[in-house]
Every structure is written in C-alpha cells, then in structure tokens.
Amino acid sequence: MFAVPTENSKPSTPYSELFGAAWAVFRKDVRAELRTRYALNAVALFAVSTVVAISLGLGPLTRSADLPLIHAALLWVAILFAAFTGLARAFVQEEEARTAAALRLAAPPLAVYLGKLLFNLLLLLLLDILTAALFVVLLRVQVGNATMFAALLLAGSLGLVAATTLIAAIIARASVKGALFAVLSFPLLAPLLVVAIKGTALALEGAAWARGLAPLQVLLAYTVALFVASLFLFGSVWEA
Template sequence: MIEQESSLIDIPAPPPSGISATLRAAWAIFRKDIACELRTRYAINTLLLFAISAATAVSLGVGFLGLRRTEEALLIQSALLWIALLFAALNGLSRSFVYEEEARTMAALRLSAAPTAVFLGKFCFNLTLVMALSAVTTLLFIVLLRVKVGSPLAFSAMLVAGGLALTSATTIIAAIIARASFKGALFAVLAFPLLVAPLIVAIQGTAQTLENVAIDVVFGPIRFLLAYVVVTFTASLMLFPFVWEA
C-alpha cells in the first residue's frame, strides 16, 4: 500500500488547463526568458553587435544615403534597413529554444506548462527582441545614413507589422531546430523562404513612408503583413504541440 502511494506521489501533475492558466504560464515563461537573457545577454549582444556593424558598414560604404530623395534611393534605404533587421534577427531569435536545450531544462518545461503556453511565452520574448532590435537599428540608420522619415506614424506602423511577421514565422522554426547540430545555418535555411514575401512587402511599404505621405497610403502593405501574421501565427499555434512533444 505504501509503495502504491509513493508511486502516485512521483507522478507529476498535469499542467493546468484553461485560458487564464495558459496566459499565466505564458507570462511566467516570458519573464523567465527575459531574466535569463538579462543574465547572459547572449541574444541581446548578438543583435546589437550585428545592428551596429551593419549600420556602420553601410554608412562607410554609401555615405549619407538618406540625403538622396529619389524613388530608387528611398527603396535602397528601406532595403538596407530590412536586410539588417532580417540577418540580425536570424542570428538571435533561435536562442529562445536553443537555450532550453543547452541548459537541459526542456523536459522540465514540458512537464510544467502546456505547449500553447510555451509557444505564447516564447513568441512574446522573440517579439520583444525584434521590437528592441528595430528601434536600435532604425535609430542607427537615421543617425549614420541621415535617413529622413517623412511619415513617422506610417513608418512605425510598418516596423511593427514587419516585426510581427518576422516573429510569427520564426518562433516555431526555432523550436524545430533546437535539437539540430547546425542550428544557426538550419534556422536561416528554413526561415528565409517563409520571409521572402513579407520582406518584399515591408521594403516597398517602408520606402513609401520615407516620403511625406499619409498613413492610408501604406494600408495595403500593412494589411498584407497583418494577414500574414494571422495565418502564420495560427498555423504555428496548431502545429507547435506536435513539434514540442516529438
């Protein structure tokens, strides 16, 4: 009888269910990831180093490109900005799940939280990194390349929509490659095909916001990016339990 009771005690309790419990667990995972990142500063240092290096190299190579206001020059400025954001994100966003594998906390996370909560917590963590990266990279481009933003509100909306698209497409890929041997290369190979379409739209929409235009001019690109976010986020949320429990 004692052996039966001890065996029952050893069985871990299932993660709590319900929307409120899932959101609480997601918030706990998000805070844990933020605390770990502030302690190690691996992803932050990687993202900042790449952003500073890219902005400095571009400024030394092309000079004050932002002073040119032709249509081609605005498109080039937007393309350089989003290329810097893309490659910096590809270097840092995979850490959200790779860290769990390296620290050997993946099994404990599986037992303590539902897959949906894990995905939401990691998604919010990656989104925070992308938004911080966008702010720093944009500031560097404005200062070093003398980029002039004609419509700040539309420009900010494009950055937010593009950041959401970038995060929604890459979070589940980070979970897929967590156990792979060549994580960085595999992450870029899997993520890039998914990001081609939103990247093109984000470049074209951001180029329009560098001119003095109303925000309704870029409603089309923003709607496309938000629709892309809804599709990829929903698909990732449905597929993540199979990836997480594999």
C-alpha cells in the first residue's frame, strides 16, 4: 500500500504520504466494488425504480406554475434515498469483511477518511448522472441553465458526501445500520437539501448566474464546514 523509499528516491513529505495512503484506500475500495458491484447495483436499482415510479405515477407535468420546484424536489429526494442505500457501505463492508483492523494498521485515520470520501464522491457523481438523465428523459424535465444545474448538483453532492462519510463510520458497528444511518444523516442534510432544491429550481427555470450564485455559495460553505468538522472528529470515531 505504501511505497518503500530507495536510496535514489527523494524524501517524501508528510502530505505526500497522507495523500498516497488516501489514494491507496480509494483504489482498494474501487477494486473491491468492481468485484462485488454491491453499492453500484443497489444505487442504480434504487434510482431507476424511484424515477420510473415517479414518472408512472405523475407523468410529464406541464401545467403547474411551481413545476421547476417540484422537479427539483423530486430529483433531490431520489438522489438522497438512493445515496442512503450505497454510501452507508463505506465502512460497513470493512467490519463485515473483518478488514477494519488491518486498515487501521495500514493507514492513518485521516487517510482512511479521505480515501472513503473520494470513493463515496465517485459513487454519488455516477448516481447524479444516472438520476438526472432519467429525469430529463422520463419526466421531460427542461433544464434552462445546464451549467448552473451541474454546479449545484456537484456542490450538493460534495456536502452530502462530507456528512454521510462520517456518519457511515459511526454506524459501522451498529446492529441496525440502515435505519440509524438515515436517522443520523437527515438532521445534518436537511438544511443542505432545502438550499439545493431551491437552487436547482432556479437552474431548471433558466435563471441567470446572479440568482443562482447565492445558493451555490451556501452549499459550498456548508460543505467546507462539514468537511472540517469531519476531519477533527473522524480520528476519535475511527479509533474508538
């Protein structure tokens, strides 16, 4: 997992060792997921089922004045609950496979958190692409400002991952993991979802960047706050 220095190699800095260990954790999770495809299949199945159920139940909405807000709310609800099925596995699989102790010895806590964060972000970005494409095709959603729409999806996903990665570490040893993950995550994610829904509605309307900049800044600030808090708390959670 870690490179062995040689006589001709340059001395590595603590930061390079940290990021190297985090990248090794990320690659390990990607290889493990490609072998089992548990999280990918669960997330994709839930996203497809949710969007298809919404499209069959509601059909293409064309008459409501609040149509962009309705579409934005449905989109983020689908992303949130699909994410709950996959992101909780970040640390649960380590406990189930009895590899958590080896991971604690192989990498520092901060590297483990960053590696798991990168893996969850990759998984969530794939979910965003799939869910957004299904919404556009099945519900005939009109995206007025595609660039702002993509930026808000990315910012909201960053915040979602920053919060849920720490929660996944907390519930890894619990007996009722799925329910506990949702219960602990929702209070942290409720403010983020409100801002993300309103900002996404503006992007669907085709609003200018001047109107969409405020919710984007709030999402990024919320993400930074959650990320910094997780950096301070993860060591205690992981080593407990």
